[in-house]
Amino acid sequence: MVTKKEIKQSVVIAFWFMLLTFPIMVIKVNTIKNEVIFRWQALFWTGVGTFFASLIWNYFLRLKESKKRADIKDDVPTVHRLLNTPQFRTPFLLAVGVFFLAYPFVFPMYHTSIMISALVYVMLGLGLNIVVGLAGLLDLGYVAFYAVGAYAYALLNLHFGISFWVVLPIAAVLGAICGTLLGYPVLRLRGDYLAIVTLGFGEIIRIVLENWSEFSKGPRGIPDIPPPGLFGIELGQHATVIYIYFIVIALVLTTIFFVNRLENSRIGRAWIALRDDEIACQAMGIDKFKTKLTAFALGATWASLGGVVFAAKTSYINPMSFTIWESITILCVVVIGGMGSAIGVIAGALVLILLPEYLRAVAEYRMLVFGALQVIVMVFRPDGLIKSVRKTYKFERAEK
Amino acid sequence: MRWINILLGLAVAGILGFYGIRELLADPVYFLELFLGGLVRGSIYALIALGYTMVYGIIQLINFAHGEIYMIGAMTALIVASVLGLWGWHSAVIAILAVVFAVVYSCAYGFTVEKIAYKPLRTAPRLSALISAIGMSLFLQNYVMLAQTPEFQPFESLIPDFAFWEPYAHIITSVELAIIITTVVVMILLGMLIKFTKIGKAMRATAQDKIMSSLVGINVNNVISTTFVVGSATAAIGGVLIACHVGQINFFIGFLAGLKAFIAAVLGGIGSVPGAVLGSLVLGISESFFTGYFWSEYEDVFAFTILVIILIFRPSGILGKHETQKV
Known part of the structure; x- marks a missing residue:
């Protein structure tokens, strides 16, 4: 799943970020008291953090690309599907209603x-x-x-x-x-x-x-x-x-x-x-x-x-x-x-x-x-956590 | 509509001119001080506005994180200067190294920001890129605040008070003089970069038509990166200079400075490099007069009012060309 090339790339990116964040993350100055604190452990954590972040970032970017290439239409999100099934909808709305009604008293x-x-x-x-x-x-x-x-x-x-x-x-x-x-x-x-x-x-x-x-x-x-x-x-x-x-x-x-x-x-x-x-x-x-x-x-x-x-x-x-x-x-x-x-x-x-x-x-x-x-x-995910669903009309051939 | 605009413009110019001359005659030294103060202000705005206008010219995006790049430039200079100062280095070496580090780091940040937040969104709707830019700006501000301190930090000026300038220092200090000279030099260098070099030619071509320039063998991604790097470099120089001038910085200075510079860029005609410089000088000088003669607490309100007025009467700015939207 993760190729050697990607790991190499992530190592490079991690070093780049360690260099990039060096003055601001590692050196903390206080010009009033005229003291400088070096926080070397921040450098280490930045490196490790960016390494994994870069791997994840690349993985998702690839996922997005392949999805775009395959032209997969995202289907209706689960939340909307659930809300549209009556067996779930009524008890769910009831539960939410009861929760919010009881909230201030509980x-x-x-x-x-x-x-x-x-x-x-x-x-x-x-x-x-x-x-x-x-x-x-x-x-x-x-x-x-x-x-x-x-x-x-x-x-x-x-x-x-x-x-x-x-x-x-x-x-x-x-x-x-x-x-x-x-x-x-x-x-x-x-x-x-x-x-x-x-x-x-x-x-x-x-x-x-x-x-x-x-x-x-x-x-x-x-x-x-x-x-x-x-x-x-x-x-x-x-x-x-x-x-x-x-x-x-x-x-x-x-x-x-x-x-x-x-x-x-x-x-x-x-x-x-x-x-x-x-x-x-x-x-x-x-x-x-x-x-x-x-x-x-x-x-x-x-x-x-x-x-x-x-x-x-x-x-x-x-x-x-x-x-x-x-x-x-x-x-x-x-x-x-x-x-x-x-x-x-x-x-x-x-x-x-x-x-x-x-x-x-x-x-x-x-x-x-x-x-x-x-x-x-x-x-x-430009549509956010729960994306909106556009109204669609389906034409179905009438049975003869 | 056109005639009304011209008449209104003339009327405003007449009133302003009348009051300006009256004040000039009443107290010439104060007038001169305000004018030079405005020039200094305008120079700083120009250094930041260049980044906005160049990026906008190429990818039609308001780079909200640009103000933060400027702040990071100033912050890096502060950090480098205080570490070296503690080690007891010579002040001239400190000044040079601080500026070099500020510029290099700002460029690196500008480059990275573009790669993370804007490059994946190049084909996305403009709103997405704009929101991503705001997110980046928010992130960088808080990153500096958490890693450093939310308080203002005093910034010791890197530019000494020259002895030979002493007799004139009451009108314009040597720091202010240095700001104006640096800005002029940077502008000339930048103008030459855009006009005469190969990369400058590529930039102009990309600004005109991205697809066509990639067809004739221009690496559009590289050109966009270069634009961000160049814009960040001038912003960093502006950041160091203003920090020397004001004497204190914190994580939030980029916000207002960035906004003002953006207003200046719009005033001059966004996308146009000479326009950004002209707009910055006009904004800086008029702000200076406004705060000097009217209310100083409404300084920022004045700048935004100017923005709204331009957008109503001449949205393409002083030097900008009118653009028709194409399908």
């Missing part, structure tokens, strides 16, 4: 709270999935709309005492307006510019929030944001968390419903078609600009809703919650989960957010792993 508050953040990411991921996965527009400033929602709730509540339930629709509209305003100038252009402009917009929003203290209270942030009300009933701390948990569950279900319906609607099909071939789409009479703008605005709407929930949950927000890392994390959820596939995004969000929370030891390597995973997924 597990302590801390775990519920973590689950809420993961579910907020599910929502954000599904929203970004519309933009990146379906419409193929790379949005790197998604967190800006998230911030719009969070600050909309915090500020409207602070100045006018407007409650959560009233802000929710206002924030949704606000998000859509912001999305349209930002999308308007840049969506006419080719896709890569959009990535940079949205990245810039995300940073602009954060810088403005940090510096315009009269408006946003600056880096100190806004404390004491009230949790959502329940017909004026006073809830205890634990009860509030459970209540927010169910609100998020409801919002996630609504999102799944909407996304599912959108995907198979006229506009959803237009998004997917635009992603695959713009020129052919325009020839078919699809208004490219308007369709893209809709995707962008809808994505922003969901981010904004997520922001409102986030503000209500943490009861304190400051600009530091809305850095570029947040955008990148959401993008990772979509990319690694599977672009365009709702199930993939949900699974991706739960895995990518919950895993680092519980494995504190590896939490500091989170971003490193995310970065590496993005490259690996793009090279070997």
